[in-house]
Amino acid sequence: MSDRPVRVRFAPSPTGPLHIGGVRTALYNYLFAKKHNGTFLLRVEDTDQNRFVPGAEEYIVEALRWCGIQVEEGIGVGGPHEPYRQSERKAMYRQYAEKLVERGHAYYAFDTSEELEAMRKRLEAAKVAAPQYNAVTRGTMKNSLTLSEDEVKKLMDSGMPYVIRMKIPRNEEVRFHDVIRGWVVVHTQSLDDKVLFKSDGMPTYHLANVVDDYLMKITHVIRGEEWLPSAPLHVLLYRSMGWEEVMPEFAHLPLLLRPDGNGKLSKRDGDRLGFPVFPLDWKDPATGEQSSGYRERGYFPEAVVNLLAFLGWNPGTTQELFSMEELIGAFSLDRVSKHGAKFDPDKAKWYNQQYLRKKTDTELAALFMPTVKDKGVHISLTTENYVERVCSLIKEKAHFVSEFWDMGSFFFIAPEKYDEGVIVKKWKDGAPAFFAKVKDVLANTTDFSSANVEAVFKKTAEESGIAPGSVMQLFRVIITGLSAGPILFDTIEALGKDEVVKRLDRALQILK
Numbered sequence: 463m464s465d466r467p468v469r470v471r472f473a474p475s476p477t478g479p480l481h482i483g484g485v486r487t488a489l490y491n492y493l494f495a496k497k498h499n500g501t502f503l504l505r506v507e508d509t510d511q512n513r514f515v516p517g518a519e520e521y522i523v524e525a526l527r528w529c530g531i532q533v534e535e536g537i538g539v540g541g542p543h544e545p546y547r548q549s550e551r552k553a554m555y556r557q558y559a560e561k562l563v564e565r566g567h568a569y570y571a572f573d574t575s576e577e578l579e580a581m582r583k584r585l586e587a588a589k590v591a592a593p594q595y596n597a598v599t600r601g602t603m604k605n606s607l608t609l610s611e612d613e614v615k616k617l618m619d620s621g622m623p624y625v626i627r628m629k630i631p632r633n634e635e636v637r638f639h640d641v642i643r644g645w646v647v648v649h650t651q652s653l654d655d656k657v658l659f660k661s662d663g664m665p666t667y668h669l670a671n672v673v674d675d676y677l678m679k680i681t682h683v684i685r686g687e688e689w690l691p692s693a694p695l696h697v698l699l700y701r702s703m704g705w706e707e708v709m710p711e712f713a714h715l716p717l718l719l720r721p722d723g724n725g726k727l728s729k730r731d732g733d734r735l736g737f738p739v740f741p742l743d744w745k746d747p748a749t750g751e752q753s754s755g756y757r758e759r760g761y762f763p764e765a766v767v768n769l770l771a772f773l774g775w776n777p778g779t780t781q782e783l784f785s786m787e788e789l790i791g792a793f794s795l796d797r798v799s800k801h802g803a804k805f806d807p808d809k810a811k812w813y814n815q816q817y818l819r820k821k822t823d824t825e826l827a828a829l830f831m832p833t834v835k836d837k838g839v840h841i842s843l844t845t846e847n848y849v850e851r852v853c854s855l856i857k858e859k860a861h862f863v864s865e866f867w868d869m870g871s872f873f874f875i876a877p878e879k880y881d882e883g884v885i886v887k888k889w890k891d892g893a894p895a896f897f898a899k900v901k902d903v904l905a906n907t908t909d910f911s912s913a914n915v916e917a918v919f920k921k922t923a924e925e926s927g928i929a930p931g932s933v934m935q936l937f938r939v940i941i942t943g944l945s946a947g948p949i950l951f952d953t954i955e956a957l958g959k960d961e962v963v964k965r966l967d968r969a970l971q972i973l974k
């Protein structure tokens with residue numbers, strides 16, 4: 463690593479909601495920056511105005527904030543290289559494209575779309591596999607390499623639209639080192655003369671990206687694998703500009719794959735696969751299409767960060783739970799895999815469950831309380847103490863706070879139905895008499911602690927010649943309506959004597 467201070471950037475294009483793969487890219491950049499006492503920048507690459515989507519930039523900022531990825535320079539924060547939105551830097555890029563033309567590394571091209579189309583057809587007819595504007599074909603087109611200086615000037619003066627194209631060397635090998643993939647070697651024969659500067663006065667992604675990385679003193683470019691094919695052009699740009707000395711190191715991250723490993727997890731997968739592919743909910747402003755996000759599905763940001771960190775990286779130990787601080791300590795690009803990382807929806811839930819278990823009952827109660835109140839629960843049952851207690855009893859089996867109501871509504875509302883299966887099987891001859899007795903005994907029990915109620919229940923069963931185990935599930939159904947749930951006698955203690963006696967009474971009337 464060079465001795466320049468580490469500076470990395472996350473450089474999304476605001477073309478829609480940020481995909482979780484994008485969040486992972488931001489996260490790896492952030493972890494790397496923090497690990498090396500460096501700076502994490504957010505730059506918005508909005509040079510392609512046709513693809514601009516309103517609200518996308520705000521979404522990106524909010525998604526990073528929610529995940530706890532702190533932007534230290536750039537959009538929303540400012541810094542020494544303002545502005546950080548490329549459309550606002552527009553005036554600056556032309557000079558770099560012109561500089562390349564002067565140095566003989568780029569040229570003006572005046573071809574109309576019809577002429578480009580005609581070239582494509584010509585090449586297709588000649589059975590050229592991938593027709594391109596490149597070192598071979600540029601000699602047949604209308605550009606400053608084929609036209610005289612006078613002709614070029616005349617066209618420009620006449621207001622003829624033109625682009626600036628990179629003049630890719632004809633026969634060279636471009637070699638560069640990728641931190642994750644090792645040496646990458648690409649022959650320039652496979653590269654086309656990409657447009658660097660468009661006729662609308664805007665740079666293309668390639669030019670703006672490289673110029674800004676240079677000006678913003680970026681030391682490491684950590685980005686998704688889909689940008690690997692662009693990297694040779696970027697390397698050539700650094701060279702042609704004379705910036706090779708300060709060319710950043712490249713690290714291309716592996717793709718996120720669908721759970722079955724069949725293809726990459728794309729934005730279009732939306733909710734089709736049964737789990738969100740976006741950090742936050744998103745409504746497409748043009749089509750109104752809704753996509754769900756991890757936040758609204760009830761994921762904790764710590765869980766999302768942890769699971770994303772593990773999609774493509776591992777610490778080399780068996781530890782799976784990492785806080786952001788721990789990730790910063792453990793992260794290294796050396797341990798990022800070259801191979802695509804399969805998204806595992808069950809594992810994602812598991813992570814959330816782990817973080818749910820780490821929450822205190824007070825924290826969980828605060829998250830659960832709005833639902834409890836929404837359901838119109840009697841006010842005396844919405845005290846913090848009671849809701850905390852309920853949380854402590856139901857949290858063990860839950861993955862999300864949003865499951866709490868279904869799992870534990872009986873803590874707030876007496877059951878109206880009783881589990882059919884259990885009733886049919888167990889509500890037999892002796893049962894009504896036995897539970898009538900249980901009701902009387904409990905009504906006269908002053909110590910309503912879990913342990914004592916259990917002892918009293920067992921004693922009553924034994925006195926009636928019944929094995930306690932054989933009526934336990936029935937007791938649960940009478941109290942909760944359900945055949946399974948949290949520890950029964952703890953549940954009973956939480957509900958309290960009055961409620962438990964009431965429920966027994968009610969069951970005896972309903973079931974007969």
Ligand code: GLU
Binds near residue numbers: 671685
């Ligand atoms: N604007 C590009 C994107 O949308 C950035 C790629 C890069 O990091 O160089 O992903």
